[in-house]
Amino acid sequence: MTRTDFEQILERYQRPVISIIYKMTFNWEVARDLAQDAFVDLWRSRGTIDSRRPVFTLLYRIAVNKAIDYGRKIKTFPLSDGLAAEGDFSETMEARELRATLKQCAERLPPRQRAIFVLRDMEGLSIDEVAEVLGQSAGAVRSNLHLARQAVRNHLVAYHKEVVYEYGL
């Protein structure tokens, strides 16, 4: 990989990489820092990249691992400080509510399931691509995805009932 290739990858993938990490950590500053680390790591490992495979799978794998490691490091993968850290960014009311709800859903998922859910359902990767990124079989991805979707669904149904009850809707 030449520097020019790398610069193109950087331009092409910076947005999705930041976005994936954000949807796992719910903190933009953290997502930015970890995404930078991921790109630097990609550059450092350029000598070992298998050119037959799409480079984004390796990049996403590094990014997901960074997000999971970050979660382990702060030992509060329930993302306790994410919302407070967001005050500086301009955000529509809709996006704010959406983020709060998605965050609550994500908190219910173990890190690997969260990664699968984010990559497949939010970023739109195929099952095979998710399997490649996470180094799992397609079957394992499917079954974890089902569990993740079930947890999200159950949370939203419970949340919806709560809102209906509280506001008499």
Added chain:
Amino acid sequence: MSMDCEYVRGKLSSLPRAELNPLERSEILEHVQSCTQCSEEYAGYTRAFHLVDRAKLLDPPAEILDGFSADVLKRIDATNVIGLPRRSHRRFWPIAAAFVLGFLGAMVVHVTRSKSEPYPVLVTAEPRSTLRTTEMSDAEMLSAISCVLEENRKTPGCTKEIPVKQVLLKLHRLRVLLADARRRSQIDRTLVGDARGSAEALELVKEIQDPQTVDALIRALEVYESQGTTLNANRIVSTLASIRSRRI
């Protein structure tokens, strides 16, 4: 053919994403339309997917993307020496390993010699006749470093002051190697099919298990140097002892 509810519910989460084959999909939809409970369950998934599909609203804000590429490229330029392609690393690693082994070898020899010639100041680790580097603990490493420093003091021409710059250079080099080894081992774990790089990196990490001690020592020596404090063996050895006492 009627399907049972348990089977259908196992498939409902795949329905909105078109992950089922057309025949299965139509059979499941048919069941959902005729079964109240499965229909409710499916409605929950539809609502969940509706929310998830809006996640694209959570695009990185402009503040976050600002200067992102420039910062990454700056970092890459700053670490250019370490960030050589793997082919170059293959030449780099044997040299790095030789350096570390040579450094540790000198320590081992000195620790071994200390059996008959105990150091007067704060060298408390048990001298061993054989010291395998992979078994080196924090305390042993510190003692080994202190032995090297002590030896410097005894060298003719260095009787009063330790050549701190040389020691610092050595420690800096050690720190770079450690950081690189650790980083590489992390990266390598994420790569497919490059066990060799990973094994080499892990060996290095095993050889010196305590980069924090090296960092602490470097910081302390840098402070002394910046303050222009007179440095002698006793001061450095006692610094090591104080780092050791905080860490053990």
